[in-house]
Amino acid sequence: MGPIDSTNWFKRGRLVEQFGQQNxxxxxxxxxxxxxxxxxxxxxxxxxxxxxxxxxxxxxxxxxxxxxxxxxxxxxxxxxxxxxxxxxxxxxxxxxxxxxxxxxxxxxxxxxxxxxxxxxxxxxxxxxxxxxxxxxxxxxxxxxxxxxxxxxxxxxxxxxxxxxxxxxxxxxxxxxxxxxxxxxxxxxxxxxxxxxxxxxxxxxxxxxxxxxxxxxxxxxxxxxxxxxxxxxxxFVLREHMGNMTFEPGIGPIGDARVLDKNNRPVKTADGYISISPNTNAQAFAFFDAIGRPELKVDPRFDNVTNRTKNSVEYYEIRSSSLGSKTSAEWIEIFERIDIPCMRYNSLEDLLEDPHIQSVNFLQQTVHPSEGLIREIGLxxxxxxxxxxxxxxxxxxxxxxxxxxxxxxxxxxxxxxxxxxxxxxxxxxxx
CATH class of the missing domain: 3.40.50.10540 (Crotonobetainyl-coa:carnitine coa-transferase; domain 1)
Known part of the structure; x- marks a missing residue:
C-alpha cells in the first residue's frame, strides 16, 4: 500500500486512515x-x-x-x-x-x-x-x-x-x-x-x-x-581480525582468549557452570575464592594486559579449579563476590529455567489445528x-x-x- 498517508484498505479493522480513528x-x-x-x-x-x-x-x-x-x-x-x-x-x-x-x-x-x-x-x-x-x-x-x-x-x-x-x-x-x-x-x-x-x-x-x-x-x-x-x-572478522587489522599485521589472526580450548563451561563436582572474571577486581576475587591468592601478584596475571597475553595459562587455571565444590556452592560464592557466573543449562533445562519462567518467556496458547503449544515471547x-x-x-x-x-x-x-x-x-x- 505504500506509506500510510491517505487511505487504508486494510480489512481487519486494526488501522483506519493513519490511525486517525484509533485511540x-x-x-x-x-x-x-x-x-x-x-x-x-x-x-x-x-x-x-x-x-x-x-x-x-x-x-x-x-x-x-x-x-x-x-x-x-x-x-x-x-x-x-x-x-x-x-x-x-x-x-x-x-x-x-x-x-x-x-x-x-x-x-x-x-x-x-x-x-x-x-x-x-x-x-x-x-x-x-x-x-x-x-x-x-x-x-x-x-x-x-x-x-x-x-x-x-x-x-x-x-x-x-x-x-x-x-x-x-x-x-x-x-x-x-x-x-x-x-x-x-x-x-x-x-x-x-x-x-x-x-x-x-x-x-x-x-x-x-x-x-x-x-x-x-x-x-x-x-x-x-x-x-x-x-x-x-x-561477524567473524570483527571478532578475530585483531592483529591483522594493521598493515602489516602485528601478530596472528584470531582472539586467543575466545579461541582457547578451555573457553567453555567449567566442570564442577556435579556439573558445569560458566564464569567470566575479566576485570582486575573480578580476577583477584576469583583467585582468592579458589585459594590461590598468590596469583594476584604473579606477573602473568596481575593485570588485564598480562592475563590477555597469558590467556592459555589463565584459562587452564579457571578450567581446573572448580572440581571441589558443586555448581550451586560455586554460584553462591561467586555471586557474593560479584563475579559474573551462571549455571549451565541443557536444552531441557532451558525450558524450565527459573528466569525464563519468571519473565513469562514461554507462553501456552492453543493453535486451532495443533492444540496446546508453547510460544516464545518477545x-x-x-x-x-x-x-x-x-x-x-x-x-x-x-x-x-x-x-x-x-x-x-x-x-x-x-x-x-x-x-x-x-x-x-x-x-x-x-
Missing part, C-alpha cells in the same frame, strides 16, 4: 510496525526469521507459499499434523498464508495485485527466477515505486561467488565460522544451529527498518541486498507498546481468499484461479 491505547497494542504490509516470498529459515521479526513488531506479514508449502513444513521435525512442524510454527507465527502457483499466469497476476500495494517484499529466491517471473526489483518498482524490496542473497552481487546457491552450513564453512572451531579444538565444525540464517535474517529486518525510516522522508522505496556470506564474514520491550498477543502459524493457504479479496481481486478472478489450481485455499500439506 492511543489501541495504537500501542499494535506494535511499532503497525500499518506496514510485508509480502514474504521466502522459505526455510533466513527469510522467515526476518519476517517473523517484522510480524512480531506489528507488521502485517503475508507469507506466499507454493502448493507444496515451505520446506520447513516437512523438514522441521516432528508434527501432530502434516505440514505443521514445531519448527515451522516457531518461525511463522503472526503471519497469514497465501498459496499461489507462480508457474501459472493467473497466480502470478494475483500475487502482483498484492505486491502493487505492499510496503515491503522479502525474498531469498535466486535472481534469475525472480527476473523470469517479472518479480525482480526493476519490474516491481515500475508498478510500486514506494516498495522496499529486500533481496537476501547467498553471496553479494558482483562477487566471484554471486548467484551460487547456499545453505547455512555452506556459509558457516566458507565465512570462517567453522575455522574458529578448528583453531580452538583442532577440527572444523558447524555451530549446531543455523546461526548464519538467524543472524542474516535479523540484519535484514534491521535494514528494512532503516529503509522504512528513510522512506518517510524521501517517499520512495529502494532495493536492499543482504548477502549471507559477507554478513557472516563481517525479548525486547517498547515503552510505546509492543504488539499484544500472537496469531498462530497458518496452515498452508489458510488465508488465500481473504487476502486476495482485501487486495482487490474480483470474485471471478478468484474462482478462475481456484479452478485452475493457480491458488489454493487451505489444505494440509503432505
Amino acid at each position: 492511543n491505547s489501541s495504537i500501542t497494542e499494535m506494535g511499532p510496525l503497525a500499518g506496514i504490509t510485508v509480502v514474504d516470498l521466502s522459505s526455510v529459515v533466513v527469510g522467515p526469521t526476518c519476517t517473523l521479526t517484522l510480524a512480531d513488531h506489528g507488521a502485517e506479514v503475508i507469507k506466499v507459499e507454493a502448493p507444496e508449502g515451505d520446506l520447513m513444513r516437512t523438514l522441521g521435525g516432528g508434527a501432530r499434523n502434516p505440514g505443521m512442524t514445531g519448527k515451522f510454527m516457531n518461525f511463522n507465527r503472526n503471519k497469514r498464508s497465501i498459496c499461489v502457483n507462480l508457474k501459472t499466469e493467473e497466480g502470478l497476476f494475483l500475487l502482483k495485485k498484492v505486491l502493487a500495494k505492499a510496503d515491503v517484499l522479502v525474498t531469498n529466491m535466486r535472481l534469475g527466477a525472480l527476473q523470469k517471473l517479472g518479480l525482480d526489483y526493476a519490474s516491481l518498482k515500475a508498478m510500486n515505486p514506494q516498495l522496499i524490496y529486500c533481496q537476501i542473497l547467498a553471496f553479494g552481487r558482483g562477487g566471484t561467488y554471486f548467484n551460487r546457491p547456499a545453505y547455512d552450513t555452506v556459509i558457516q564453512s566458507s565465512a570462517g565460522v567453522s575455522a574458529t572451531f578448528e583453531k580452538s579444538s583442532g577440527e572444523p565444525r558447524f555451530v549446531p544451529l543455523v546461526m548464519g540464517d538467524h543472524i542474516t535474517g535479523l540484519v535484514s529486518a534491521q535494514t528494512i527498518g532503516f529503509a522504512l525510516f528513510r522512506r518517510t522522508r524521501t517517499k520512495v522505496g529502494e532495493l536492499i541486498e543482504i548477502p549471507m556470506f559477507e554478513t557472516m564474514a563481517a 525479548t525486547n520491550k517498547f515503552s510505546g507498546g509492543n504488539r499484544q498477543g500472537f496469531t498462530p502459524a497458518p496452515r498452508l493457504g489458510e488465508n488465500t481468499i481473504e487476502i486476495l479479496q482485501e487486495f482487490g481481486a474480483s470474485e471471478q478472478e478468484i474462482e478462475q484461479a481456484l479452478a485452475t489450481s493457480a491458488i489454493v485455499q487451505h489444505r494440509q500439506s503432505t
Whole structure:
C-alpha cells in the first residue's frame, strides 16, 4: 500500500486512515510496525526469521507459499499434523498464508495485485527466477515505486561467488565460522544451529527498518541486498581480525582468549557452570575464592594486559579449579563476590529455567489445528507498546481468499484461479 498517508484498505479493522480513528491505547497494542504490509516470498529459515521479526513488531506479514508449502513444513521435525512442524510454527507465527502457483499466469497476476500495494517484499529466491517471473526489483518498482524490496542473497552481487546457491552450513564453512572451531579444538565444525540464517535474517529486518525510516522522508522505496556470506564474514572478522587489522599485521589472526580450548563451561563436582572474571577486581576475587591468592601478584596475571597475553595459562587455571565444590556452592560464592557466573543449562533445562519462567518467556496458547503449544515471547520491550498477543502459524493457504479479496481481486478472478489450481485455499500439506 505504500506509506500510510491517505487511505487504508486494510480489512481487519486494526488501522483506519493513519490511525486517525484509533485511540492511543489501541495504537500501542499494535506494535511499532503497525500499518506496514510485508509480502514474504521466502522459505526455510533466513527469510522467515526476518519476517517473523517484522510480524512480531506489528507488521502485517503475508507469507506466499507454493502448493507444496515451505520446506520447513516437512523438514522441521516432528508434527501432530502434516505440514505443521514445531519448527515451522516457531518461525511463522503472526503471519497469514497465501498459496499461489507462480508457474501459472493467473497466480502470478494475483500475487502482483498484492505486491502493487505492499510496503515491503522479502525474498531469498535466486535472481534469475525472480527476473523470469517479472518479480525482480526493476519490474516491481515500475508498478510500486514506494516498495522496499529486500533481496537476501547467498553471496553479494558482483562477487566471484554471486548467484551460487547456499545453505547455512555452506556459509558457516566458507565465512570462517567453522575455522574458529578448528583453531580452538583442532577440527572444523558447524555451530549446531543455523546461526548464519538467524543472524542474516535479523540484519535484514534491521535494514528494512532503516529503509522504512528513510522512506518517510524521501517517499520512495529502494532495493536492499543482504548477502549471507559477507554478513557472516563481517561477524567473524570483527571478532578475530585483531592483529591483522594493521598493515602489516602485528601478530596472528584470531582472539586467543575466545579461541582457547578451555573457553567453555567449567566442570564442577556435579556439573558445569560458566564464569567470566575479566576485570582486575573480578580476577583477584576469583583467585582468592579458589585459594590461590598468590596469583594476584604473579606477573602473568596481575593485570588485564598480562592475563590477555597469558590467556592459555589463565584459562587452564579457571578450567581446573572448580572440581571441589558443586555448581550451586560455586554460584553462591561467586555471586557474593560479584563475579559474573551462571549455571549451565541443557536444552531441557532451558525450558524450565527459573528466569525464563519468571519473565513469562514461554507462553501456552492453543493453535486451532495443533492444540496446546508453547510460544516464545518477545525479548525486547517498547515503552510505546509492543504488539499484544500472537496469531498462530497458518496452515498452508489458510488465508488465500481473504487476502486476495482485501487486495482487490474480483470474485471471478478468484474462482478462475481456484479452478485452475493457480491458488489454493487451505489444505494440509503432505
